[in-house]
Amino acid sequence: MSVKSLPKEEYWLPGHAACSGCPASLGLRMLGKALGGRFALVVPAGCTTVIQGTFPRTPSRVPILNIAFAASAAAASGLKAAFEVRNLDVPVVVWAGDGGTVDIGLQALSGAAERGEDILYICYDNEAYQNTGIQRSGATPIGAWTTTTPFGKRERRKEAPLIVAAHRVPYVATASVAYPLDFVEKVKKAASKRGFKYIHLHAPCPTGWRFPPSKTIEVGKAAVETGMWVLYEVENGLLKLTGRSTGLWDPAKRKPLEDYLKLQGRFAHLFKPENRWMLEELKKHVDENWSRIRATLERGGRLF
Ligand SMILES: Cc1ncc(C[n+]2csc(CCOP(=O)(O)OP(=O)(O)O)c2C)c(N)n1
Ligand code: SF4
Ligand SMILES: [Mg+2]
Numbered sequence: 001m002s003v004k005s006l007p008k009e010e011y012w013l014p015g016h017a018a019c020s021g022c023p024a025s026l027g028l029r030m031l032g033k034a035l036g037g038r039f040a041l042v043v044p045a046g047c048t049t050v051i052q053g054t055f056p057r058t059p060s061r062v063p064i065l066n067i068a069f070a071a072s073a074a075a076a077s078g079l080k081a082a083f084e085v086r087n088l089d090v091p092v093v094v095w096a097g098d099g100g101t102v103d104i105g106l107q108a109l110s111g112a113a114e115r116g117e118d119i120l121y122i123c124y125d126n127e128a129y130q131n132t133g134i135q136r137s138g139a140t141p142i143g144a145w146t147t148t149t150p151f152g153k154r155e156r157r158k159e160a161p162l163i164v165a166a167h168r169v170p171y172v173a174t175a176s177v178a179y180p181l182d183f184v185e186k187v188k189k190a191a192s193k194r195g196f197k198y199i200h201l202h203a204p205c206p207t208g209w210r211f212p213p214s215k216t217i218e219v220g221k222a223a224v225e226t227g228m229w230v231l232y233e234v235e236n237g238l239l240k241l242t243g244r245s246t247g248l249w250d251p252a253k254r255k256p257l258e259d260y261l262k263l264q265g266r267f268a269h270l271f272k273p274e275n276r277w278m279l280e281e282l283k284k285h286v287d288e289n290w291s292r293i294r295a296t297l298e299r300g301g302r303l304f
């Protein structure tokens with residue numbers, strides 16, 4: 001499959017309120033193409049609620065249910081049940097930010113995963129509460145500047161896809177807006193399965209990460225090529241690397257982490273001597289992550 005083979009039809013129309021180079025609007029565009037526009041979206045507060053506009057105008061050609069921050073997965077469960085009662089076979093897709101997923105929406109997400117609700121939950125991860133002014137979230141990596149971590153975040157980020165995979169759901173995947181075909185294929189595969197599906201989409205945000213809007217794809221690719229972001233699937237408990245991440249457990253194949261960090265203003269302070277420890281800690285986390293992936297693959301890929 002190539003980008004040219006994607007459907008020409010657009011389901012997320014231009015002229016909306018996103019910043020230039022916005023990864024959320026890119027992802028929504030690909031999601032519409034992957035599912036052919038036949039689905040319902042559930043969206044909690046975040047940049048997407050701004051991008052979708054105010055009634056009666058919207059760039060979305062699919063219906064959207066806006067819902068309180070903590071309740072996305074619960075609302076999607078109810079919506080799916082209502083469709084089933086009416087014999088409507090319509091996929092229900094949650095589209096939530098990292099704040100709305102790994103922090104505020106985590107209990108509803110966990111509940112829906114444990115109940116095995118037949119929904120697809122997508123977290124677009126721009127690694128902070130961007131819509132309200134770039135506050136740190138549980139998904140912000142160590143060392144990153146945000147307005148609430150002015151000297152760099154001190155804590156390690158949460159591994160949300162693994163938390164969801166530990167619920168033993170049929171499908172969990174990571175993806176990146178920089179690799180649209182990989183993302184589209186994962187959305188299609190998820191939609192073909194019954195039960196709870198989860199995709200965690202890396203979404204480099206020019207506004208919050210401090211890089212020019214023309215570089216969204218470059219930054220996303222650098223995240224994957226340096227091993228900072230890993231593309232994988234966990235299908236029925238079995239881990240598999242996908243696309244550009246395949247084989248990157250070998251450090252010799254990965255680009256230096258600095259190639260990713262230096263593209264972004266939010267990591268600029270890491271190159272001062274007094275902050276070097278955060279850079280070293282971040283590198284250690286990346287290496288640890290790959291060692292764990294390698295060990296899992298060497299014993300056949302079974303995670304759960
Ligand atoms: C219960 C509640 N708390 C706080 C807010 C304010 N709020 C709206 S959007 C947002 C940030 C959301 O961050 P994230 O989920 O990461 O999405 P992003 O804005 O990054 O797209 C916050 C804190 C709210 N709407 N509701
Ligand atoms: S802050 Fe980032 S995610 Fe939000 S609309 Fe702007 S570019 Fe998109
Ligand atoms: Mg966010």
